Amino acid sequence: MTVIGWLQIVVFFAIVVALVKPLGGYMTRVFNGERTFLSPVLRPVEAGMYRISGVDETREQHWLTYTVAMLLFHVGGVLIIYGLMRLQAFLPLNPAGQSAVAEDLSFNTAISFITNTNWQNYGGESTLSYLTQMVGLTHQNFLSAATGIALAVALIRGFSRASVGTIGNFWVDVVRCTLYVLLPICIVYALFLVSQGMPQTLGDYVEATTLEGARQTIAVGPVASQVAIKMLGTNGGGFFNTNAAHPFENPTALSNFVQMLSIFVLGAALTNVFGRMVGNQRQGWAILAVMGVLFFAGVAVCYWAEASGTSTLQALGLSGGNMEGKEVRFGIVASSLFAVVTTAASCGAVDAMHDSFTALGGMIPLINMQLGEIIVGGVGAGLYGMLLFVILAIFVAGLMVGRTPEYVGKKIETREVKMAMLAILVLPLMYLGWTAVAVVYPPAVASMANAGPHGFTEVLYAYTSSTGNNGSAFGGLTGNTFFYNLTLASAMFVGRFFMIIPAMAIAGSLAAKKSVAASVGTFPTTGGLFVGLVVGVILIIGGLTFFPALALGPIVEHLAMNAGNVF
Amino acid sequence: MLREIRPAIVLLLALTVITGLAYPLAMTGLAGVLFPSQAQGSLIEKDGKVIGSALIGQEFKDDKYFHGRPSATSAPDPADSTKTVSAPYNAANSSGSNLGPTSKALADRLKEDVDKLRAENPSQPVPVDLVTTSGSGLDAHISPEAALFQVPRVAKARNMPEDAVKQIVTANTEGRLLGLLGEPRVNVLALNLALDRAK
Numbered sequence: 001m002t003v004i005g006w007l008q009i010v011v012f013f014a015i016v017v018a019l020v021k022p023l024g025g026y027m028t029r030v031f032n033g034e035r036t037f038l039s040p041v042l043r044p045v046e047a048g049m050y051r052i053s054g055v056d057e058t059r060e061q062h063w064l065t066y067t068v069a070m071l072l073f074h075v076g077g078v079l080i081i082y083g084l085m086r087l088q089a090f091l092p093l094n095p096a097g098q099s100a101v102a103e104d105l106s107f108n109t110a111i112s113f114i115t116n117t118n119w120q121n122y123g124g125e126s127t128l129s130y131l132t133q134m135v136g137l138t139h140q141n142f143l144s145a146a147t148g149i150a151l152a153v154a155l156i157r158g159f160s161r162a163s164v165g166t167i168g169n170f171w172v173d174v175v176r177c178t179l180y181v182l183l184p185i186c187i188v189y190a191l192f193l194v195s196q197g198m199p200q201t202l203g204d205y206v207e208a209t210t211l212e213g214a215r216q217t218i219a220v221g222p223v224a225s226q227v228a229i230k231m232l233g234t235n236g237g238g239f240f241n242t243n244a245a246h247p248f249e250n251p252t253a254l255s256n257f258v259q260m261l262s263i264f265v266l267g268a269a270l271t272n273v274f275g276r277m278v279g280n281q282r283q284g285w286a287i288l289a290v291m292g293v294l295f296f297a298g299v300a301v302c303y304w305a306e307a308s309g310t311s312t313l314q315a316l317g318l319s320g321g322n323m324e325g326k327e328v329r330f331g332i333v334a335s336s337l338f339a340v341v342t343t344a345a346s347c348g349a350v351d352a353m354h355d356s357f358t359a360l361g362g363m364i365p366l367i368n369m370q371l372g373e374i375i376v377g378g379v380g381a382g383l384y385g386m387l388l389f390v391i392l393a394i395f396v397a398g399l400m401v402g403r404t405p406e407y408v409g410k411k412i413e414t415r416e417v418k419m420a421m422l423a424i425l426v427l428p429l430m431y432l433g434w435t436a437v438a439v440v441y442p443p444a445v446a447s448m449a450n451a452g453p454h455g456f457t458e459v460l461y462a463y464t465s466s467t468g469n470n471g472s473a474f475g476g477l478t479g480n481t482f483f484y485n486l487t488l489a490s491a492m493f494v495g496r497f498f499m500i501i502p503a504m505a506i507a508g509s510l511a512a513k514k515s516v517a518a519s520v521g522t523f524p525t526t527g528g529l530f531v532g533l534v535v536g537v538i539l540i541i542g543g544l545t546f547f548p549a550l551a552l553g554p555i556v557e558h559l560a561m562n563a564g565n566v567f
Numbered sequence: 568m569l570r571e572i573r574p575a576i577v578l579l580l581a582l583t584v585i586t587g588l589a590y591p592l593a594m595t596g597l598a599g600v601l602f603p604s605q606a607q608g609s610l611i612e613k614d615g616k617v618i619g620s621a622l623i624g625q626e627f628k629d630d631k632y633f634h635g636r637p638s639a640t641s642a643p644d645p646a647d648s649t650k651t652v653s654a655p656y657n658a659a660n661s662s663g664s665n666l667g668p669t670s671k672a673l674a675d676r677l678k679e680d681v682d683k684l685r686a687e688n689p690s691q692p693v694p695v696d697l698v699t700t701s702g703s704g705l706d707a708h709i710s711p712e713a714a715l716f717q718v719p720r721v722a723k724a725r726n727m728p729e730d731a732v733k734q735i736v737t738a739n740t741e742g743r744l745l746g747l748l749g750e751p752r753v754n755v756l757a758l759n760l761a762l763d764r765a766k
Contacts, residue, residue, distance in 0.1 A: 008747060053577035054570075065571065072575035080583065126660050139587030143579075171574045178582060183590065190594045191601065197622050199608045200598035205659060206608055208617045210625040211632065211759055218620055218658040220608045224598065225591040242661040245702030247622040248608065253749025310668040313695065316681045320695040320710075324673065325663045327701050328636070328708040331750035335702075352702045353663035362667075454667035476665030557669055566671040 001307045005333035009299055012257065012337065013292070016264045020288065021281075023265060024272025030180045031153045031173065031273070033057075042179050049175055060166035063508030066154055067501060069170040070147060074114045077140055081110040084136040085128070094129035095204040096219075101127060104485035111489040113137060115496035116144035116378055118230070118237025118348055118471040119488060121480040125219035125240050130202055137237060138226045145233025145266075146177040148380030151500055152270055155384045158507030159408050160277040162515035167507045181266070182232060189262065190228040197251030198224040223248055231262040234378040236348030236471040244338070244351040245327055256334055256351055263347045267376040270383045278408040282526040287386055290534045294375045295344055298364045303336040305361035311561050325356030336361065339472075343368035346378030348471025355449070355458065355474035359561060362474070363554035366461055369468040370546045371538055372427060378469060381496075384503045388420040391506070393530075393537040395420075397523050406522055409515040416509060419502035426498040428545045430491045431463040435549065437487070438463070444483050449476025452567030453560065457553035462488060467495035611756070619756055624707040626656045627759065630724035633709070633717050635755040636696055637680065639664035640704035656705060664700045684716070691716050708752035711740045721762070735761050 029036050050057050061069065084091070085106040089099045101109070105121055112119040113136070122128060128137075150173035157167045194200050199220040206218040223239045227249055230236060240246040250256050268288060275284025307321045321332040330338070335352035342349050343365035354362055368375060374386040390407065395417045398405030405412045438444040438459045448455035458474040465472055466488045473479070479488060524530065560567075598606040609621040619625050624635045640662045642654035654660075666673035680698040694713040714736045722729040739758045743749050 004743070004747065011747065049578060049581050052581065053574040055574045055578075069571040069575065072571055073579060076575055076579040080579070123660065134591045135583060135587035138591055139583050142586040143582060171578060175578065175582075178586065183586070186590070187594070191597060194594075194598040194602045194605050197605045197609050200595050200606045201608070202595055203607065206610060206617060206620070208610070208619045208625075210619055211756065211763075212625075212627060212629055214626060216619060216623075216625055216656065216658055218608060218623055219661075222591045222595055224606075225594040229586075240661050240703075242663060242703040242705075245663065246661045247620075247624075247703060247705055247707055251609075251622050253744050257748050309695075312668065312674045312677060316677055316693075318677070318681070318693060318695040318698065322668070322699075323695045324666065324699040325702045326699075327703065327706050328696050328710055328752045329706075329749055334749065350702070353665055355665040355667060356663065356673075358668045449665050450667040450670050452669055454669055457667075474665070474667075475663065476667075557667075561669050566669050566674045 001303055002333070005303065008333055009303070009337055012260060013295070015261060016268050017288070019265050020268050020272045023269035024276060024284070027181060027269055028273050028276045030176050033172070033176070036180060038180055038184060046175055046179055050171075053171070055169070055171045057169060057172045060169050062165055063154070063167050063504045063511075066167055066170045067504045070151070070500070071497070073143070073147070073174070077114045077143060078110045081113055081136040081140060082106050084132045085109060088129040088132045091129065091131050093131035093134070093202060095202075096129070098127060098129045104482050105480055108485040108489045111492050112471065113140040113235075113237060114144055115469050115492045116148055116233070116235055116346065116381065117466055117469040117492045117496070118235045119466050119479070119492065120237060120241070120243070120471065120473065121485060121488070123241035124238055125221070130221055133226060133239060134222055138229060141226065141229040141233050141235040141237070142178055142182055143174070145182060145229065145235060145379050146174045148378055149177045149181070149266065149270070150174050150380070151503065152380035152383040153273070155387060155503055155507040156274050156277045158510035159410055160279070161511045162513065164511050167504075167511050182229065185232055186225070186228040189232065190224040192258065193224040193227055193255060196255040197248070198227060198255070199248055200224040220248065231259045231347065231349060232266065234263055234267065234345045234347040236342065238349065242353070244349045245353065250351055253329055253334065256330055256338065259349070260338055260341045263341050263345045263349070264376050266379045267345055267382045270380065274383060280408070280526070283408055286526045286530055287390070289531045290538075291375045291386070293531065293535050294371070294538070295340065298340045298344065298368055298375070299337060302340050302361045302364040303333060305358045306332050306336045308358070310358055311564060312566065322356070322358050322361070325353030327352065339365050340368065342472055343470055344373065344375035344377070346373040346381055346468060346470045348465065350472050353475055354461070354472060355476045359554040359558035362457065363550060365472065366457070366464060366550070366554065367542070367546075369464045369470050370431070371542045372424065373468050373470060374538065381469065381499070385499065388423050388503065389538050390534055391416055391420045392424070392541070393534040394523065394525070396537060397533060401523075403521060406516060406518075407525060409518070410510050410513055411516060416506050419506045423499045423502040424541065427467050427495060430467040430494050431460070432546070432549060434463045434487050434491055435460045438483075441483065443481065447478040447481060447484060449478070450567070453553050453557040454567065457557065460549055460553055463491050466491040469496050611760075621754065621757065622707055623658050624656055624705050625756060627755065630720055632759045632762070633714055633721060633755050635709060636706050637698065637700045638704040639700040658705055661703045661705055663702045663704060688716055688719055707754050707756060709755055711736070711751050711753055714740070714753045714758065725762070731765070732762070735765055
């Protein structure tokens with residue numbers, strides 16, 4: 001580890017924190033339906049969309065209606081992606097002549113993109129046409145991100161409102177999020193990425209004759225427009241097979257730094273939106289502090305492990321850390337930081353191959369996802385995931401002093417705690433359950449690329465990543481098989497919607513409650529004690545759930561490596 | 568609930584047109600005007616023919632050229648399409664090795680490559696990036712140490728003094744952005760082109 005390395009990490013987090021307040025203020029105005037500086041341009045488009053779709057923007061929805069609207073929207077999304085992938089051979093904008101994608105892979109990819117997972121069982125440049133990338137994937141990157149943010153805002157409204165039966169209008173939230181937040185940032189961002197060297201063209205793959213006279217086919221495409229929303233919306237599904245490690249998907253150290261910022265910025269700003277909407281910004285900062293503590297702990301371990309290298313490298317006298325699977329322009333520190341950022345949020349883009357990380361370095365992304373991706377988290381999903389843990393922490397605090405817990409003026413009662421537990425427990429059920437099945441099913445075992453405990457970690461990582469809607473992978477695992485395509489899709493589906501529905505039920509039940517004034521007996525939720533309590537609850541629940549699985553994978557691999565074993 | 572069906576269909580289509588067609592096409596148009604070279608893939612031409620991209624690494628085997636990092640990319644086996652064969656720097660199918668820290672295959676490969684490099688230049692320690700594969704398999708860069716390590720071989724193959732080759736390496740070394748971001752590096756293709764120009 002070097003001083004300059006740590007400086008990169010600190011500067012990164014400082015910039016994220018500096019952006020939280022201005023962006024939080026802007027997003028609050030957007031979701032409160034107020035005018036913004038973009039309204040003169042965008043308001044006519046917005047009003048036109050409500051007119052043609054018959055949406056009455058003043059009519060708010062009950063939590064059930066809100067959730068059903070969201071689900072209907074996603075059914076359409078699945079059909080569009082699936083249809084495009086199956087029919088791409090007959091459709092335009094297919095200069096590389098890609099053929100139809102198989103049924104199970106198309107299904108997996110469709111579920112993957114509507115759930116904001118963006119798991120890559122496909123290899124972008126070798127499988128998909130430009131039309132599929134644009135209309136299928138770029139488009140769904142926007143919508144799954146907008147949906148996540150809309151749901152988080154709906155849950156915030158549950159906390160901030162009192163004695164009402166509605167939590168907002170799903171259509172208005174999605175349209176406003178797309179038009180006022182995502183699209184304007186992406187336009188500027190995509191052009192910046194092109195300036196750094198990212199292609200943005202509909203032309204054919206380039207045929208080059210190298211300096212030594214060999215032929216090299218260079219895949220290009222409309223990359224920048226997709227990468228902008230892929231990062232900003234914490235989607236993470238790459239244009240190319242190797243995602244943000246590919247020089248065209250992440251050309252420079254600066255593009256890498258800005259990509260990491262863009263993964264965190266909306267999720268972090270949502271904590272401020274929360275603070276503003278419940279009338280006390282310090283409530284938002286307290287949540288961000290919980291995230292910050294967990295974030296720095298993860299970065300420290302991952303950076304240390306990667307900089308230390310492996311015993312194989314050390315035995316050969318190779319210093320400079322574990323560079324297998326990493327790019328020279330990013331080096332150890334930017335690769336470790338990216339791995340922590342992308343799994344803390346539910347992004348899943350990678351700028352280095354996690355499969356080749358050291359055992360402990362690769363365990364940090366795994367833990368980040370198993371905690372539920374609440375360290376900033378996916379846009380929206382991170383905040384509502386974190387609020388579920390807050391509800392639990394408040395409940396534990398209430399048990400300690402023997403009174404009904406309150407949070408930002410709302411009594412937390414049986415229904416909320418039950419729903420929070422349901423959402424939290426469904427995640428390990430998916431990733432531990434499917435891992436257990438896969439490691440005893442011979443065709444699934446055959447997909448492992450590495451032998452020994454590392455192979456087990458590959459499978460555990462795959463189901464953890466898909467359940468958490470992350471999408472990063474230990475890429476050696478051959479996931480494009482019938483078994484994995486279907487089981488991973490089921491993990492993504494359950495991981496997304498079985499978390500959303502309880503969260504929306506909580507939103508509805510909170511919105512209907514009276515607001516109670518804080519008294520001397522109220523547990524203050526803006527101080528260090530609260531931050532410590534939430535961090536503790538997260539680590540205890542997380543640790544109890546997945547520590548045994550980690551012991552079989554990365555921990556035993558680390559011990560084996562130190563003993564000089566290879567598999 | 569039934570009245571949510573119409574917005575579900577209409578808004579999905581409207582947003583598809585805006586974000587899936589209008590946005591990427593507008594970006595393609597704008598990028599082509601503002602940054603025409605980057606938008607096409609930062610291609611390098613020599614004598615009117617495309618010889619590669621400034622950002623994408625290519626394979627160098629000749630002693631008179633600096634070599635890039637090992638690459639784990641593959642291509643379909645021409646004899647049997649269900650299998651793949653090693654095809655370094657295949658820019659139509661990026662891929663890392665995905666070998667883990669306790670992989671025997673990785674340990675064996677590293678040992679073989681380190682032995683080869685030690686035989687080539689026993690006077691300097693082997694730089695780690697010269698024996699590890701990159702994440703994309705298309706890394707265009709090597710570390711300055713990895714370039715300096717190869718100077719004796721290149722100088723000998725070209726009948727140039729080592730100092731002259733070293734100077735070209737130094738001139739082609741890029742530092743950190745603002746002294747902070749990224750790592751010091753040398754673009755192998757740019758370095759080799761500079762070398763060809765020098766002699």
